[in-house]
Structures are given as structure tokens and as C-alpha cells.
Amino acid sequence: MMLRRRKSLTTRLTLLFAVVSSSVLLILGLVIAELVERHFEDMDLELLEGKLELIQHAVISARAEGDFDGLPAQLDAALIGHHGLAVGVWGSDGKQLYLSEGADFPQRNYLPKQGSPLPRTWQGKEEQHYRGTSGLAPTGAEGEAPLEVLLSTSLTHHEHFMQSFRLTMWAVVILAALLSGFLGWLVARRGLAPLRNITRRASDITANSLDQRIEAGEIPAELAEVVNTLNDMLGRLKESFDRLSDFSSDIAHELRTPVSNLLTQTQVMLSKVRSIDEYQDVLASNAEELERLSRTIADMLFLAKADNHLLVPTQEPIDLKAEISGMLEFYEPLIDEKHLQLTLHGNAEVDGDRLMLRRAVGNLLSNAIRHTPEHGFINIALEIEDEKVRVRIENSGETIPSEHLPRLFDRFYRVDSSRQRAGEGSGLGLAITKSIALAHNGSVSVNSTDGVTRFSLWLPARKS
Amino acid sequence: MRILVVEDEPKTGDYLKQGLTEAGFMVDLARDGLDGLHLALTEAYDLAVLDVMLPGIEGWQVLQGIRKAGKDMPVLFLTARDSVDDRVKGLELGADDYLVKPFAFSELLARVRTLLRRGSKTKEADVLRAADLELDLIRRRVTRAGKKIDLTSKEFSLLELLLRRQGEVLPRSLIASQVWDMNFDSDTNVIEVAIRRLRAKVDDSFELKLIHTVRGMGYVLETAE
Numbered sequence: 001m002m003l004r005r006r007k008s009l010t011t012r013l014t015l016l017f018a019v020v021s022s023s024v025l026l027i028l029g030l031v032i033a034e035l036v037e038r039h040f041e042d043m044d045l046e047l048l049e050g051k052l053e054l055i056q057h058a059v060i061s062a063r064a065e066g067d068f069d070g071l072p073a074q075l076d077a078a079l080i081g082h083h084g085l086a087v088g089v090w091g092s093d094g095k096q097l098y099l100s101e102g103a104d105f106p107q108r109n110y111l112p113k114q115g116s117p118l119p120r121t122w123q124g125k126e127e128q129h130y131r132g133t134s135g136l137a138p139t140g141a142e143g144e145a146p147l148e149v150l151l152s153t154s155l156t157h158h159e160h161f162m163q164s165f166r167l168t169m170w171a172v173v174i175l176a177a178l179l180s181g182f183l184g185w186l187v188a189r190r191g192l193a194p195l196r197n198i199t200r201r202a203s204d205i206t207a208n209s210l211d212q213r214i215e216a217g218e219i220p221a222e223l224a225e226v227v228n229t230l231n232d233m234l235g236r237l238k239e240s241f242d243r244l245s246d247f248s249s250d251i252a253h254e255l256r257t258p259v260s261n262l263l264t265q266t267q268v269m270l271s272k273v274r275s276i277d278e279y280q281d282v283l284a285s286n287a288e289e290l291e292r293l294s295r296t297i298a299d300m301l302f303l304a305k306a307d308n309h310l311l312v313p314t315q316e317p318i319d320l321k322a323e324i325s326g327m328l329e330f331y332e333p334l335i336d337e338k339h340l341q342l343t344l345h346g347n348a349e350v351d352g353d354r355l356m357l358r359r360a361v362g363n364l365l366s367n368a369i370r371h372t373p374e375h376g377f378i379n380i381a382l383e384i385e386d387e388k389v390r391v392r393i394e395n396s397g398e399t400i401p402s403e404h405l406p407r408l409f410d411r412f413y414r415v416d417s418s419r420q421r422a423g424e425g426s427g428l429g430l431a432i433t434k435s436i437a438l439a440h441n442g443s444v445s446v447n448s449t450d451g452v453t454r455f456s457l458w459l460p461a462r463k464s
Numbered sequence: 465m466r467i468l469v470v471e472d473e474p475k476t477g478d479y480l481k482q483g484l485t486e487a488g489f490m491v492d493l494a495r496d497g498l499d500g501l502h503l504a505l506t507e508a509y510d511l512a513v514l515d516v517m518l519p520g521i522e523g524w525q526v527l528q529g530i531r532k533a534g535k536d537m538p539v540l541f542l543t544a545r546d547s548v549d550d551r552v553k554g555l556e557l558g559a560d561d562y563l564v565k566p567f568a569f570s571e572l573l574a575r576v577r578t579l580l581r582r583g584s585k586t587k588e589a590d591v592l593r594a595a596d597l598e599l600d601l602i603r604r605r606v607t608r609a610g611k612k613i614d615l616t617s618k619e620f621s622l623l624e625l626l627l628r629r630q631g632e633v634l635p636r637s638l639i640a641s642q643v644w645d646m647n648f649d650s651d652t653n654v655i656e657v658a659i660r661r662l663r664a665k666v667d668d669s670f671e672l673k674l675i676h677t678v679r680g681m682g683y684v685l686e687t688a689e
Contacts, residue, residue, distance in 0.1 A: 287679070297566070330644040331652070333657040334652060362648065
């Protein structure tokens, strides 16, 4: 298995800076070295050609004075002060007329061969480098063949220069790498400071301080999105957390009240001897209360299962109209007793869990029946909209203030918090309906205007 | 009728034994799986009530042991977890019904009686009677003291259920599921209202009341006051 060490951003940036700046400097140095070298070559050739011209003049003037006896003296004078410059002059018959001191030409006997000019540069006997050229020097006399001339200049001087240039260049490159690496490190540290800030803030946030947010004020634009995402996440966490702790305290409250009632009632009863009727009465009332408690517990377990995605609805074709008609038969006694007007319109089929869907719709129905005043109405409509089935249950009654609407499907939520058990519901019915809808990939919604409250249960329509 | 109860929780066991005994059954109580299996295999029972979470050997093993020995008495199992797996497992192993704890005793009693009735295949009568009340299943007619009573179809079903199980206290949840096929606990008082309306038609104008409310338990139809 390959183990890759996680490199810090600072290290990466430092290395990157060093590599980039030293490569740029290196390329620059190499280009300069090349240019300097070429410049030296040009200078050398210019020098050699100038000297060749000089020699040509010297040859003509020496010939005019007679033979070439004066030539060496003339050339010696012309070459004074030119260290490293070597000259050789030969007659057309191959006779050496002049050879300067220290000359080190590569061709045997220094004799240039016609048509084979000197190599541009060569290595001499003492490991020295030379650059050279050759040429002809006309004597100026009629019918005489021109003299042959070889010129060379030593490159030692240039080489020294280039060597020290390269040395300097490498030194500069290494220094620059270190310096820019350091600068990179500095920049990275400074640049990443907001990130460290965010980390510190985020690590300070605990379950008890979920309302804290990471301030986006001094944060660079690139990080603002991260911060916003984090803050949004904190918001959602806080919301869930609040709901959860609300739920826990609600559970405690919902269970504690009946349990303490039961306890008190039982203990009061036991405090003295009573008639059988009284005992029976209390036991019956206890049984009723306990039944309600056990129903609440069962409902809470159902919701806990839904929260943990353990509600797995079966998928069977369900004729919603038939199901709702069946349920209305069940609720008929209540509907009759309150003299409610009831209508059921539309038709729809869905795939789902029959028992769960009955429960979901049943909760909406019993909720509607409970909150409709006598002689009110309940209208049920089954509609198909955009591949979704909508079960709409509307009832007349008091308009629910809009601030309560979003929380109606919350557990134990009551519009009037002081009203306890007035409607005998456990306060979990709508939450269960919502859980069932979600387990079926559906949703729930509610609105309330002008004395009519509309609950809607949305379910995916049956795929044909 | 002999019933075997296998339950390790002391209070639950005692109450089950007391309740079933008072309901007219002969009850043997085993406090763990080994005792339970031993009793089930050596004695003759008409029904077994089995808690599946037991010390020693599990309820499932007791159930398997009973079925392996070729005993086909109905078995009702009790489970604390309402998980589909548990239910499926129990029914696959040969249980006949189950109840999730906590359950109402009246519910247990009703289920026990249903299971026992299932075994005995006596021919159902065409006319059900209680005192001067008559319910004719074929003509779907109800009379009391010779006078015809008009009932809705659900009221008819409700009265039929009460008559068939005369003397048994029927819990609301059982009534809801048998008459209306409502298998979840409704948090409304529908059954109460339905019974009240039925009572108005069947009992109100007569001296002898037949339909009684047993507070905290359910409803019963009986001829004795």
C-alpha cells in the first residue's frame, strides 16, 4: 500500500515558489551565458579579421621594400600588446616567413592546406583552447602567388570569465530559491491566516453554542463561500438540535404529567379504605390513562423508526378513493354527531403501504373532524398534479394564525400551548402523517385562510 | 381450556395467569424457556402464550421445539420490539399471532379467544340471540322483542361481533379492526360514539340493557346485569 503523506498547503506553496523562481533564473542565466559566448566569438572573429587586414598591408609594404626580410619586424610591431594572439605567414612555396611566439596551430607543420581552412576552435598542446582563421595575403607584385596567413587567439581569458559567470549564476539561483521559498512560506502563512482563524472558531463551537457563527467580515472572497456553507450547516444543525431537545422535553412533559397523575391518584386511593365502586372507578380511569400513555409511546416509537429510516413501506397498488370511503365509514358516527357536511371528489391511485397510508389519511381526517365546529364542512379532494397525487382535506373552522402553520407537523406541537388534551389527541398524529408521507417520497402542506384550513398530502402518482 | 403461559417477567407472568384464570381458563405459568418447553411437550394445552425474550432458551427455540414435537396448538407470542423481522420470524416459525408489549389485557384475551375459536370448527348459527334480541345473518334483520330495528351496515356488523362474542369484553382496537378494518390505534372516540348510537337503537327503549361499557377495557354484550 502506498502511503502518501499529507503535505501542508504552506509547504506546497514554499516549494512551488522556490522551484518556479529558481527555474526562471536558471533559464535566464543560461540564455545570458549563451549570448555572452556568442558575443565573445564575434569579438574574436572581428579581431582576427582586423589583424589579417593588418598583415595583408604589412605584406604589401614589405614586398615593396624588397624581399620579405623586414616582414617579421613589421609584424612583431603590429602584434605588440595582443596577448594570446598568434600569427603564422608562409610563402606560396611553403616557406615559413613568420611565426609568432607561442603559436599553437592544429595543422601539421602549421601548413595550411588549400581548401581546408582551420577549424574555428581547437584545443592546443597545453590543453588550451584557441579560436582561429586563415587567409591569403597578396604580395602586390605582378604574377606572384599570395602568401598564406594563419591567425589564432587564445580563449583562456573568455573561459575564465564564463566560469566565474556560471559560478555566480548558480550561487544566485540557489540563493534565489532559498529566498523565494522563504517568501513563499511567509506569503502562504499570511494568506492562510483566515483559514486558521476559521478553524479556531469552528473548533470552539459545541452543541451548546450552536448559535455561534463564523464571521465572514475579514475573510477573503475565496473563503467566503466555505464560511457561508459552514454557517448554513450550523444553522441546520441548530434547527435539528432544537427540535430534538424540544422533542425530548416534550416527551418528558407528555409522559410525566399522566404518570404523576396516575401516581397521585393511586396513592390517594390507597391512603384509606374505600368502597369497591371507588376502587373500580380509579382502576378504570388508570387503565384509560395508561392506554393513552402506551399509545403515545407506540407513536413515538413509530416516529423514532421513521427518523432512523426504518420505515420501509410496502408497494402495493392503492385506490385512494376506496380507502378514504372506507375510513369515512369508520368516522361516520363522529361526522353525524357533529352534523358535518362531507364531500369526497376525484379519484387517484398510488403505490404504497396500505396500512401506513390509511394511518396518514386517517390522522388528517380525525384532525379535521376534531377541529371542525358543529354544522361545519369537510371537503376531500383527490387531484393529480404533475405526476403527483394530492389528497386535499379542507375543513371549516377557526383560521390558524400563519405563524403556527410551519410547525403544525412538529411533534407535540399545539397551536394553543395552554390547551392540553382538549382534543384528546396525542399531538403526534400530524407528525406521523408527515413521516409516512416522507417514507413514500411524498410531502405534506397546510394553509389556512378565511375560516378554511387545508391540509394536503402529496404522494407520487402510480407509474403506469 | 388449558393455556400455557411462558413469561419471565414476574409481574407480567402473575397478572397474565390471574387474568386468564379469572377469564375461565386453566393456566400453567412457566418462568423460563426450559420449563416452558418441558411443560408444552409433556402436558396437553389448547394454547400457548410465549414471551420471545426469555432467559435460558429463547422463546423462538421453545416455539421451534413445540412445532418439532408435532404439537399444533395455537401459539401467541409476545414481543417487546415492534420490528417486522421479529413478526416475520415468529410467524415463519409457526406462531399464530403476536402482540407487541405493552398490550392491553383485554386485547390479549380477545386474541386468545379468537385463536381458540379458530381451532373448533362448529357450524356458525344463522341467527344470533341474546335475551330477546335476534340477529338474522341471512336476512340481515335485527329484532328485539319481535320489533324490527333498523341498523346501518356497520352497526349491523358491530352488533354481530358483540353477539358472536357474548360475555367477552372487546377492546376498542379489536372492534375497530374487525368492523372497520382500521388496524391502527385511532386517537378519536369513534368507537365510543358508534356504540352509543347502537345502544340508542338496541337498548334505550328496553328495560334490560344488553350492551355494557367496561371502563378501561372495552365493551361487552351480556344478558346478565
